[in-house]
Amino acid sequence: MAENIQVKPTANTTNRLKRTRTNGFKAFYFKREREILGGGAIFLFFVVWEILGASGIFNPMFISSPSRVWAAGVAYVESGLIWNDLRISGIEFFSGYLLALIVGVPIGLLMGWYWRVRAILDPFVSFFYSTPRIAFLPVLIIWLGIGMGSKIAIIFMMSVIPFVVNTMTGVRTIDQNLVKVARAFNASDLQIFRTIILPGAIPSIISGLRLGIGLGLIGIVVGEMYAANAGIGYRLMEAGTMFRTDLLFVCVLIIAGIGIAASELLVRVERIFDKWRPDRS
Amino acid sequence: MAQNSLASAVTTERRLDAAKNKLIANRVQIEYFVKRTGEYHLAVEDITLTIAENEFVCIVGPSGCGKSTFLSAVAGLLKHSGGNLSLDGKPITGPCKDLSVVFQSAALLPWRTIIRNVTYGIELWGVPKKEALERAKKMISLVGLSGYEQRYPHELSGGMQQRVNLARALVADPQLLLLDEPFAALDAQTREMMQHELLRIWQENKKTALFITHQINEAIYLADRVVVLSKGPGRIKEIIPIDFPRPRDETIKRDPKFLEYEDRIWALIKEESNE
Known part of the structure; x- marks a missing residue:
């Protein structure tokens, strides 16, 4: 009996293996088509860029080339400047972003739940929502100087608005029938908040957090470009004024990498909630 | 006196x-x-x-x-x-x-499994989790949904969701x-x-x-x-x-x-x- 049971799956597996082996490449390609197409496009882009940089059609001082960017990147790492720049920009970004989180989400929850709070704060939120908040940079520098303070403040201002708005929308779009059920079970406001409002608003809060990353990165780059003495944005500006397009692209790539990594992290967090969402997975 | x-x-x-x-x-x-x-x-x-x-x-x-x-x-x-x-x-x-209410919309919490939806009301009242789960299990079988305890509401049809709604009301006895x-x-x-x-x-x-x-x-x-x-x-x-x-x-x-x-x-x- 036991042998019988063992034999069956083995036969099955060899069959399947055979099928994969006969058209191994095709199977591999179709399984990873997305990655192969995307990766291939990037590779092609770099090849064309390198050829154009070496061909003499364009001045390499303007367009640089992958090999030059690579060399500049290695030099940047070896000089040790990169670590200080990353540290400064990192501290600025996380302080500003965290502060925005601590302030923005509770305000959003209150605005979503209590219409009076919403009525009071709405003019301010609307104002900051529709203004390019980066315009406040000069005044922040007047108040806080060119050090980290003004950068933290601009990152805070950039990312706090999507936190507030998304959290508020999340709370407001919660199915009121759920609240009615909780009330019928005599739930306290705190219980309603803990069991319905917070879990119900979380998907919307997370998409706010993702928006905040992009906006926070704009804040940090523009802030450091405008007035600073260290940081990735500062290095970017410096490279630009010295016509160092290679170093400039290195900085752009670092910022892009951080942005992609941070959003990817939040996508992972978001997936935790996927199993109960009908529209995903 | x-x-x-x-x-x-x-x-x-x-x-x-x-x-x-x-x-x-x-x-x-x-x-x-x-x-x-x-x-x-x-x-x-x-x-x-x-x-x-x-x-x-x-x-x-x-x-x-x-x-x-x-x-x-x-x-x-x-x-x-x-x-x-x-x-x-x-x-x-x-x-x-x-008294318990069964509303027109099933109003199940989408992030809770079926059994945790049924226990929701009595959980709010502070019924110990173990007891709540036991009671919920019995109710789920009464409304004919045994085997669906660990599913999420969106996986159930409208009629089944309404059964869960009923179970949630009845479990409060x-x-x-x-x-x-x-x-x-x-x-x-x-x-x-x-x-x-x-x-x-x-x-x-x-x-x-x-x-x-x-x-x-x-x-x-x-x-x-x-x-x-x-x-x-x-x-x-x-x-x-x-x-x-x-x-x-x-x-x-x-x-x-x-x-x-x-x-x-x-x-x-x-x-x-x-x-």
Whole structure:
């Protein structure tokens, strides 16, 4: 009996293996088509860029080339400047972003739940929502100087608005029938908040957090470009004024990498909630 | 001391008196403030109704007659502005543990599994998790959803979701079950099946039930008595006892007597909409 049971799956597996082996490449390609197409496009882009940089059609001082960017990147790492720049920009970004989180989400929850709070704060939120908040940079520098303070403040201002708005929308779009059920079970406001409002608003809060990353990165780059003495944005500006397009692209790539990594992290967090969402997975 | 015992004697007597009558509504009037118009709206003018223990009462009426509003007041979700409402002799002042509500929308928490949805209400009351889960399991099997405990609401059909909704209300072991058009959003077939299921479940744990609907045959099929409301503001137009033995099944829907009831109630409602 036991042998019988063992034999069956083995036969099955060899069959399947055979099928994969006969058209191994095709199977591999179709399984990873997305990655192969995307990766291939990037590779092609770099090849064309390198050829154009070496061909003499364009001045390499303007367009640089992958090999030059690579060399500049290695030099940047070896000089040790990169670590200080990353540290400064990192501290600025996380302080500003965290502060925005601590302030923005509770305000959003209150605005979503209590219409009076919403009525009071709405003019301010609307104002900051529709203004390019980066315009406040000069005044922040007047108040806080060119050090980290003004950068933290601009990152805070950039990312706090999507936190507030998304959290508020999340709370407001919660199915009121759920609240009615909780009330019928005599739930306290705190219980309603803990069991319905917070879990119900979380998907919307997370998409706010993702928006905040992009906006926070704009804040940090523009802030450091405008007035600073260290940081990735500062290095970017410096490279630009010295016509160092290679170093400039290195900085752009670092910022892009951080942005992609941070959003990817939040996508992972978001997936935790996927199993109960009908529209995903 | 003497006064105290006298007082308790009076309350005991009242309790005994009320033992047969679960719900007593005496000249209930409900008015609420409409923010949009800035005026008070009279939804229920005068409802006097007594529901006996283990009785199944259906309320029908034209739309806007205040039947759902009345149910909200019984559930303690809405204050009544006049008259008295009491459950087991105790006045209803707010939501209480002795009654549960099944709303029209299943209103399941999408992030909770089926079993955790069923335990939701009693969890709020502080019933220990282990006990809550055990009770929920029994209820889930009673409503015929065994095996679905760990699923999420979006994986279930509308009818199944409504069963979960019913289980969530029943697991609280209420004295009075309030149902506010619970099958209105279901398709015709599922609806008939659910009516039958509800009767089976009700028969099994003999709850007192107040069921709101706008479908006349649903009311006749389910109820011991059908209360017909006049068009809003709500007043009782007529109370019609339904004389069919229990347990009932779908065949009574083709009984001439059933059709007679249907015609009679339909005529009453038509009168209201013509006025």
